[in-house]
Amino acid sequence: NLHISIYKMEHKTKKGFSLIEVMVGVAIFVIFSVGIYSGIQFIFKVVYQSRLRIVETAILNEQIEIIRNMSFYDVGIEGGSPDGVLQRTVTRTENNIDFTITRTIRNIDDPYDGLIGGEPNDIAPADYKMIEMEIICNTCGQRVPLTMTTYVSPKFLEGDPTHGALFIEVFDA
Numbered sequence: 730n731l732h733i734s735i736y737k738m739e740h741k742t743k744k745g746f747s748l749i750e751v752m753v754g755v756a757i758f759v760i761f762s763v764g765i766y767s768g769i770q771f772i773f774k775v776v777y778q779s780r781l782r783i784v785e786t787a788i789l790n791e792q793i794e795i796i797r798n799m800s801f802y803d804v805g806i807e808g809g810s811p812d813g814v815l816q817r818t819v820t821r822t823e824n825n826i827d828f829t830i831t832r833t834i835r836n837i838d839d840p841y842d843g844l845i846g847g848e849p850n851d852i853a854p855a856d857y858k859m860i861e862m863e864i865i866c867n868t869c870g871q872r873v874p875l876t877m878t879t880y881v882s883p884k885f886l887e888g889d890p891t892h893g894a895l896f897i898e899v900f901d902a
Contacts, residue, residue: 778871784823785864785875792830793879796860801883804834804858811836811858826866833861837880857882 746754796804796815805813811834819830838844839856858881865874 777869781826781866781869781871782875784826785828785866788821788823788828788830789862789864789875789877792832792862793860793877797879797881801858801881804860804881806832806834809834811855827868828864828866831863831874833863835859835861 799814803814805811806815806817807813809817813834815832815834817832819832821828821830835858836855837857837859840847841856859878860881861876861878863874863876865871
């Protein structure tokens with residue numbers, strides 16, 4: 730009898746998993762699932778940030794073209810130096826997202842025609858204007874604004890149509 734019962738216990742087959750095997754399997758599944766989920770979330774975040782930059786670039790390009798089509802003397806910040814018709818900060822909504830646009834405009838004195846107080850003295854130092862615009866979405870988690878810079882100049886040299894240059898080349902036959 731003893732011999733038969735030992736034989737039955739030795740040849741018993743397992744019919745399931747132990748608790749440790751189940752826990753290890755679940756842990757491995759959870760690790761892979763969290764990794765895949767995190768990867769998908771990261772991809773969605775990158776695509777969203779890229780979409781925001783595309784929209785911001787389009788808005789800034791539009792703003793720069795509007796400024797380039799303005800009169801040179803109107804390009805400036807209201808109450809600023811140079812004085813003009815533009816506001817320093819503007820909020821723009823695009824695709825149900827609010828963007829804040831900040832403009833900075835400066836007169837530039839080009840050393841080509843002399844500098845103010847220099848030799849020769851430039852009595853009209855506002856040769857052209859530098860426009861710098863920044864845009865950011867404050868509610869989108871952006872930390873660094875997108876910046877664009879351009880220059881605008883008057884139609885004629887320092888705004889006077891009587892100024893100019895005449896170049897003459899003489900050949901002696």
